[in-house]
Amino acid sequence: MDSIIMKSSFPAVLLSRKPQIRALSKVSIKAPPASFDYREEIGQESKAAIAEWHPELLDLAENGSLVLVQKKRFGPVPSWRTEFVEPEEIWLVGTNHVSQGSAVEVERVVRCLRPDNVVVELCRSRAGIMYASGNDDDVDEVGKFRSNMFSLTGTGFFGAVGRSINLGGQTALALRLLLAAFSSKISSDINRPFGDEFRAARKASEQVGAQIVLGDRPIEITLQRAWKALKWSQKLSLVTSVIRGIASSTSDISANKLQEASSEDGTFQLYEQLGFTYPSLLPPLIHERDVYLAWSLKRSKAVNNCKSVVGVIGKGHMNGVIYALLSDTGNLRFRDLVGTRDSNYQWILDLVKGLIRDTAIGLLLWALYQFIYHTT
Numbered sequence: 001m002d003s004i005i006m007k008s009s010f011p012a013v014l015l016s017r018k019p020q021i022r023a024l025s026k027v028s029i030k031a032p033p034a035s036f037d038y039r040e041e042i043g044q045e046s047k048a049a050i051a052e053w054h055p056e057l058l059d060l061a062e063n064g065s066l067v068l069v070q071k072k073r074f075g076p077v078p079s080w081r082t083e084f085v086e087p088e089e090i091w092l093v094g095t096n097h098v099s100q101g102s103a104v105e106v107e108r109v110v111r112c113l114r115p116d117n118v119v120v121e122l123c124r125s126r127a128g129i130m131y132a133s134g135n136d137d138d139v140d141e142v143g144k145f146r147s148n149m150f151s152l153t154g155t156g157f158f159g160a161v162g163r164s165i166n167l168g169g170q171t172a173l174a175l176r177l178l179l180a181a182f183s184s185k186i187s188s189d190i191n192r193p194f195g196d197e198f199r200a201a202r203k204a205s206e207q208v209g210a211q212i213v214l215g216d217r218p219i220e221i222t223l224q225r226a227w228k229a230l231k232w233s234q235k236l237s238l239v240t241s242v243i244r245g246i247a248s249s250t251s252d253i254s255a256n257k258l259q260e261a262s263s264e265d266g267t268f269q270l271y272e273q274l275g276f277t278y279p280s281l282l283p284p285l286i287h288e289r290d291v292y293l294a295w296s297l298k299r300s301k302a303v304n305n306c307k308s309v310v311g312v313i314g315k316g317h318m319n320g321v322i323y324a325l326l327s328d329t330g331n332l333r334f335r336d337l338v339g340t341r342d343s344n345y346q347w348i349l350d351l352v353k354g355l356i357r358d359t360a361i362g363l364l365l366w367a368l369y370q371f372i373y374h375t376t
Contacts, residue, residue: 029337031287032323042069042322057112060093064315065105067092067322074298075328085305086298090325091115094315095197103196106312110204116306118205119215119297120198121313127214129195130202201312213303215296215311217289221338225284226274234278241277290320292337298325300334 046068050061060066069090077084093109095102110118205212275282297311313321
């Protein structure tokens, strides 16, 4: 077929034109306990099922790239979703975002399984990555950076900027532009494009007639919450570190480290690198997104009453996503993972204060970005 249907798991009701100040509900979002390892919890069961049903994919199960989670392992469907029918099978493909080998594995899995849906670790703002060529001439809407996880893509530059400000504010936009420059530099340093596995997922889905589902939380909300989680000293340190990384001749993450990180036990994830340096970033950058991805795989409207769903996610998310699939968190809803806008006068006061603060910070970061843009 010439095109595919593409849906986002992000609730449309949250796409308001008004600036949003988001706070998560009081529902607890738990990270996997230190003792949890999906390979020990479900590894043997997954390999046995794959060996029986699709032995041609057993090598991927053996190297840890492919895991099958069956419906019988899910928690119960909440009472408010009694009419919802969860997928029978969720096949997770753990990838390295800068590895051509991951792209080959994704293509194999999608063509072999011919699933109803393919859920990718992307949001609407990053969907353009699936259509990028992946070569050296491939840049984002800014026209300067290689396509990467922070790229401004989708509806042209001004549309992408407007969406980013609408969901995350000026500060999140400026931070995103800086991280886009840093990610582009890393991609150039190792001479590998970002997201080959997503392009492979899109092409294979077209061939088998599967629906692509954008399964990640909007990056604007993630960056807004990440910025809010930092103390002022940490914010200054983060911005300084990113600018130094962009301006330096070689990034702190060397090609050798990235090569080592492509192994089963240490996948390269820029989010994880930031989380380890700034522990307060782990919840918004990792744990909350793990649960959001899990809910996209088994609770989004797009996968309702489906037999088979394939998830294409970074290996760094495998443990958290599988934990969320197996350890159901009760009445958790999507809105608990994206936040709600404060109401009444408090919302107005917070908006005014946030606008003044974000404008000042945004102008500073934008000036730094312009300096970097014209000197690199």
